[in-house]
Amino acid sequence: MPDSANAQQSDDVQQPDPIDDPTAIILYGGTGDLAKRMVLPAIYELFTRGLLPDQFRLIGNGRGDVSAEEFAKHIRDSLTEFSSAPDDDEFAEFAKNVSFAGGGFREDDPGTLLDAIKQLEEELGHKVQLVHYLSLPPVAFEPTTKAIKAHGLNYDTAKAVYEKPYGTSLESFHALDDLVHSAFDEEQIYRIDHFLGKEATQNLYLTRFANRLFGDVWNRRHIAQVQIDVPETLDIADRADFYDATGAMLDMLATHLFQVAAEVALEPPLSMDPEDVQAARESVIAAFRPLDPKEVVLGQYASYLDTEGVEKDSKTETFAAARLWIDTDRWRGVPFLLRTGKMMKESAQKVSLIFKPSDGPLDHIHPDANAIVFDLKGNGAIDIRLTVKKPGPDPLPAESATSLSLANVAPGSMAPYTSLIHDVLSGNRMLFTSSTGLESAFQAFQPMLTDARPQVEIYDDHSWGPPSAKELTGPCGWLLGD
Ligand SMILES: NC(=O)C1=CN([C@@H]2O[C@H](COP(=O)(O)OP(=O)(O)OC[C@H]3O[C@@H](n4cnc5c(N)ncnc54)[C@H](OP(=O)(O)O)[C@@H]3O)[C@@H](O)[C@H]2O)C=CC1
Numbered sequence: 001m002p003d004s005a006n007a008q009q010s011d012d013v014q015q016p017d018p019i020d021d022p023t024a025i026i027l028y029g030g031t032g033d034l035a036k037r038m039v040l041p042a043i044y045e046l047f048t049r050g051l052l053p054d055q056f057r058l059i060g061n062g063r064g065d066v067s068a069e070e071f072a073k074h075i076r077d078s079l080t081e082f083s084s085a086p087d088d089d090e091f092a093e094f095a096k097n098v099s100f101a102g103g104g105f106r107e108d109d110p111g112t113l114l115d116a117i118k119q120l121e122e123e124l125g126h127k128v129q130l131v132h133y134l135s136l137p138p139v140a141f142e143p144t145t146k147a148i149k150a151h152g153l154n155y156d157t158a159k160a161v162y163e164k165p166y167g168t169s170l171e172s173f174h175a176l177d178d179l180v181h182s183a184f185d186e187e188q189i190y191r192i193d194h195f196l197g198k199e200a201t202q203n204l205y206l207t208r209f210a211n212r213l214f215g216d217v218w219n220r221r222h223i224a225q226v227q228i229d230v231p232e233t234l235d236i237a238d239r240a241d242f243y244d245a246t247g248a249m250l251d252m253l254a255t256h257l258f259q260v261a262a263e264v265a266l267e268p269p270l271s272m273d274p275e276d277v278q279a280a281r282e283s284v285i286a287a288f289r290p291l292d293p294k295e296v297v298l299g300q301y302a303s304y305l306d307t308e309g310v311e312k313d314s315k316t317e318t319f320a321a322a323r324l325w326i327d328t329d330r331w332r333g334v335p336f337l338l339r340t341g342k343m344m345k346e347s348a349q350k351v352s353l354i355f356k357p358s359d360g361p362l363d364h365i366h367p368d369a370n371a372i373v374f375d376l377k378g379n380g381a382i383d384i385r386l387t388v389k390k391p392g393p394d395p396l397p398a399e400s401a402t403s404l405s406l407a408n409v410a411p412g413s414m415a416p417y418t419s420l421i422h423d424v425l426s427g428n429r430m431l432f433t434s435s436t437g438l439e440s441a442f443q444a445f446q447p448m449l450t451d452a453r454p455q456v457e458i459y460d461d462h463s464w465g466p467p468s469a470k471e472l473t474g475p476c477g478w479l480l481g482d
């Protein structure tokens with residue numbers, strides 16, 4: 001068992017600033033899966049923390065007809081299921097600001113959304129900042145963007161939030177991005193990758209820049225390999241339509257895991273200002289070498305084809321592992337090993353920097369006992385795995401570890417979606433992906449869209465994935481298992 005330590009509690013917990021601009025969030029796909037799990041609880045959390053503007057409306061949008069009362073009940077049920085049951089009086093206050101515009105929203109038929117916005121602006125006596133949140137499957141990004149533009153809802157003050165994946169190939173990324181830029185300036189566009197919003201992910205660079213203990217060894221002279229490992233025990237549940245068309249590489253690897261790799265690999269920014277941090281993260285993605293299909297293993301869990309909604313002969317990967325190379329002076333020759341999958345043996349979100357063996361007489365230490373491991377889940381933790389002396393007469397090595405829980409530094413910290421939506425409202429784009437960064441990510445991903453893409457290998461449910469994924473790591477093995 002590792003020793004554990006707690007980061008010292010800060011007396012001075014950061015409180016984000018409230019927002020003044022009268023605002024309406026239009027939540028496209030307002031009754032969908034992501035909305036109920038993440039977005040609605042996040043908006044409600046901002047309300048209970050007093051972080052929404054005084055003049056605020058949430059307008060749900062969807063193709064069906066849903067009354068304001070039904071939408072409010074849906075929100076309440078979502079909070080109860082995915083967050084916590086709200087206080088009756090507080091929720092009643094929130095629900096006064098909620099409505100639903102049904103009938104969809106298309107170029108040729110705006111449904112009832114334009115009327116809902118007109119009514120709100122007449123009620124308030126002025127225009128409001130519109131935040132278009134596209135909580136929609138990627139196929140709906142283009143038609144919805146076209147509709148926003150065609151109906152003139154791309155005000156200069158408007159913002160547009162896009163979920164991932166933003167494009168499925170370099171070509172479709174360009175087509176979507178050109179269209180989005182025909183409606184909005186880059187500063188108005190917020191492409192969400194919620195892994196960037198995790199408190200613990202942000203520690204990947206903050207601890208490095210603040211502590212010589214980490215900063216001085218953060219390079220190829222000292223690090224043998226980096227593992228970014230996000231196994232999940234969950235299956236694809238009721239997301240078959242989306243997942244079977246998307247797969248693990250686009251759902252997780254070329255999106256979340258690439259962004260986390262960039263957070264590890266980035267060069268020190270000029271300052272910690274949002275623009276500088278964003279630029280440093282996005283520019284290192286340009287140094288990602290395009291994936292070599294021979295260094296990628298794809299898998300599908302054994303019972304996947306039995307899932308309702310999945311094509312009977314589907315070749316969609318539910319597991320992906322890859323060896324990524326980053327061609328900068330700092331990282332040349334250091335493999336970044338990325339792994340993620342559904343229906344695996346354990347759930348975890350870990351980033352491990354595994355050191356090279358020491359010089360001198362103890363140059364044979366197992367990599368397990370010579371590593372820094374960042375846990376990205378929840379408030380996060382940093383494990384330092386060390387080799388120490390085994391008590392006794394001889395100078396023999398023994399493995400030990402200490403775990404620094406970050407929970408105490410961040411009492412009451414916000415969930416990733418809560419803080420990212422607050423960033424959208426306040427105009428802070430640090431934790432959002434940019435057009436150039438995503439273009440580089442798709443360039444690195446592009447070889448996986450060719451005929452050289454490896455075949456999917458079937459793996460046992462609740463296992464560590466196809467055994468061949470182990471070969472990617474070399475003698476180290478995957479630190480988490482197999
Ligand atoms: N679910 C999750 O855990 C996560 C999802 N995401 C991303 O969030 C986005 C939304 O995902 P999710 O909520 O799971 O998706 P859903 O399949 O639940 O779709 C959301 C809503 O979009 C509407 N919709 C579906 N198809 C279309 C269409 N062709 N045209 C217009 N509207 C449509 C439906 O609403 P209606 O029928 O009312 O019109 C549906 O309820 C995706 O981009 C996904 O990658 C990101 C992180 C996690």
Ligand SMILES: O=C1O[C@H](COP(=O)(O)O)[C@@H](O)[C@H](O)[C@H]1O
Nearest residue numbers: 164194195232234251252256349
């Ligand atoms: O975006 C996604 O992320 C989740 C994992 O998110 P987390 O909140 O558990 O960190 C993943 O399960 C899902 O497939 C993917 O779409």
